[in-house]
Amino acid sequence: MVARRLAELTGPASTAEAEAFLARHKPSSCTEVFGGWYWVRLPQKGAKEKLPTHDELELHTAEEIKFGDEGAELVDKLTNRCAEIKDTAPVRANKSKGLKSQKQLRDEQYAEFNEDVKKLAKKYGIISGKWLFYGSEESIDNTWSKIVQAIVTEDGALAKTGTVHTAKVSCMPGEGGSWVICVYCDDSWDREAVGKVFKVLVEDLNLVSGAYKCDANTILGIDSKHASGIRSSLWVKHDFMTKEEIDEVFARASKAKSAPKKTLEQEVSSGAADGFDPVSDSEDEEPVRKKAKKA
Secondary structure (H helix, E strand, O other), X not given: OOOOEEEEEEOOEOHXXXXXXXXXXXXXXXXXXXXXXXXXXXXXXXXXXXXXXXXXXXXXXXXXHHHHHHHHHHHHHXXXXXXXXXXXXXXXXXXXXXXXXXXXXXXXXXHHHHHHHHHHHHHHOOOOEEEEEEEXXXXXXXXXXXXXXXXXXXXXXXXXXXXXXXXXXXXXXXXXXXXXXXXXXXXXXXXXXHHHHHHHHHHOOXXXXXXXXEHHHHHOOOOOXXXXXXXXXXXXXXXXXXXXXXXXXXXXXXXXXXXXXXXXXXXXXHOOOXXXXXXXXXXXXXXXXXXXXXX
């Protein structure tokens, strides 16, 4: 499917510019009947050209065509082998006879396929991928706003990772009624970088993606309903943070949000406003030094 580009904001942009773009292009209120995407980008410093995300391309590059042709052979091999396993292998392993279970044999095929796709993707430079988010009509605009601000504005949390330069949001809900957001990473197989992005999404933006999908699998048509039964995602959230760690982040955020703010008089009476911490100061401002009282 062609990724129709309906609007695009290229950073770096001021907060006001980002807010103006978001006000004009809200995914929840898009009236485009044929669908499409809103995009944001932050050009890489020193790069002559933007690093492409390969499932955005309206015209296939020579590299993508070659990757698709050779990758199709890998997909056929995997699909046929998994069908053979289903027809011939035992459901349960039999150690005495040296027989592996269907699941064991499938997992071996999945691992081999994933490694072959990785090698082929790196050969043709098809290495980008995305953390996926799904939102309702009520939540999608707010989620998209957080991501846009974090990518295109100066000192945006995602921009500072050095790994994220592009994101897009669908302008119509899918079959399940949800809008989709893709936050792209430059190298799907750089586990450390992909994990860093996930943690920023959770800790800075309070957003949790369930899965990361490489563009290579998108091109090859590997989805959650693939005939082979293979997992379509390259990474999942618990590869980088445990459920307890994620819950703790949200508990802290909820506590901070619900905590009552003290007035200046309350700060002074408690002694917390003495010295160089006026209640109105933020971490981005230099504290105003308090004048010394005359003796």
